[in-house]
Amino acid sequence: MAEPMHCYRHPKRETRVSCATCGRPICTECMVATDVGIKCPDDARLPRGARAGIMKSGQVLRSILAGVGVAVAGIPIVYVLFLLPFTWLISAAAGYGAGVLINRAGGRNGGPLAIVIAVLATAVPFLVLLAPNLLAGALNPRPLIAMVFAVIAAGVANRQI
Ligand SMILES: [Zn+2]
Ligand SMILES: [Zn+2]
Numbered sequence: 001m002a003e004p005m006h007c008y009r010h011p012k013r014e015t016r017v018s019c020a021t022c023g024r025p026i027c028t029e030c031m032v033a034t035d036v037g038i039k040c041p042d043d044a045r046l047p048r049g050a051r052a053g054i055m056k057s058g059q060v061l062r063s064i065l066a067g068v069g070v071a072v073a074g075i076p077i078v079y080v081l082f083l084l085p086f087t088w089l090i091s092a093a094a095g096y097g098a099g100v101l102i103n104r105a106g107g108r109n110g111g112p113l114a115i116v117i118a119v120l121a122t123a124v125p126f127l128v129l130l131a132p133n134l135l136a137g138a139l140n141p142r143p144l145i146a147m148v149f150a151v152i153a154a155g156v157a158n159r160q161i
Pocket of ligand 2: 007008009010013026027028029030
């Protein structure tokens, strides 16, 4: 039998189990069973992409903050977009860029929540600028089509890979 090791968190406890990631010995009380073997609590907490699509609360917060930033910064950008030719094409590119930004802020997890944040953040500047027309009931379809392209592109950027 190999020399018994001692749990790194409980130096008095003997164990024959060690963490699959860092190799430190851990006792049965401390060990955490994961999809990739037994791990210490420190490493079990850091799945490193093993749980893609599930954002931690800090990443959700950063995604939302990035979304608010996109929504605010997007207003002048969309205003200019409406003055340019091929608005729908540039809107799709801008929407994709906004989506990528939000995706990165969320730790590149993507997933349904990131898509919702990206879609809302991308739609807001369009809705703000289109609101007067919407309220007047006199909306031409061109900016709406551009918005749809931008929103889809933002969502696509956050799909789970
Ligand atoms: Zn470990
Ligand atoms: Zn222990």
